[in-house]
């Protein structure tokens with residue numbers, strides 16, 4: 589039987605930022621919402637302590653919980669899965685295979701490989717913290733996005749391509765186009781989903797839809813995205 593990674597069935601995911609405060613009541617609503625998983629991650633201010641703290645609170649619930657590791661210091665044991673971002677659309681090599689290699693030197697022998705996956709990040713909102721931090725070239729035209737997808741999916745054979753618009757709702761035609769040409773990777777989409785209508789559009793365009801900031805800005809709207817994603821089939825393969 590072929591091995592199936594935990595995230596391959598995820599359609600809806602909430603992303604919680606260890607740097608931001610969340611009350612027990614809010615966390616209860618997120619973890620009991622029916623979402624497929626919770627990812628812990630953020631681009632700045634993520635520490636070992638705030639990551640352990642958030643993980644142990646989420647662990648009171650049955651929802652699968654993954655860590656998107658954005659710094660070596662915040663690699664915390666005990667998650668169900670680990671995602672390692674590699675930024676594809678930057679000229680600064682440290683964000684594609686520099687810092688990650690430093691972390692692999694430190695953790696190589698202890699990494700649970702069967703539950704660790706690389707994510708090829710395409711950061712497409714130049715205003716996002718992650719874009720500023722990594723010097724991402726967010727202004728890619730459709731042909732350049734296609735070339736990046738070919739590189740990630742066909743040449744590098746990354747298991748996940750993450751189209752990241754963090755803070756802004758993206759171009760769903762571009763996301764759909766990426767989905768059409770992706771052969772094996774799973775397509776994650778995140779950015780600016782703050783109501784059920786946007787969640788439906790994103791669910792049509794990507795395998796997995798990730799909701800982050802709305803949790804902190806308007807929890808009820810964030811919760812409404814769970815059922816909305818479940819209503820819509822993915823339009824690609």
Ligand SMILES: CC(C)=CCC/C(C)=C/CC/C(C)=C/CC/C(C)=C/CC/C(C)=C/CC/C(C)=C/CC/C(C)=C/COP(=O)(O)OP(=O)(O)O
Nearest residue numbers: 630631658659660663665670673687688691716717718754
């Ligand atoms: C036993 C044990 C210790 C287990 C763990 C072992 C393990 C799996 C170790 C990991 C080893 C490893 C290879 C780690 C890599 C660490 C590293 C330095 C990765 C670099 C990641 C990277 C490219 C970061 C840049 C920023 C980025 C793309 C972050 C991704 C998340 C993201 C975009 C969040 C959104 O951020 P947010 O702050 O919410 O943004 P907004 O403000 O715009 O909303």
Ligand SMILES: O=P(O)(O)OC[C@@H](O)CO
Nearest residue numbers: 754755778779780800801
């Ligand atoms: O915070 P938002 O804009 O929902 O984006 C979600 C996620 O893609 C961030 O990494």
Ligand SMILES: [Mg+2]
Nearest residue numbers: 605754800801
């Ligand atoms: Mg955020």
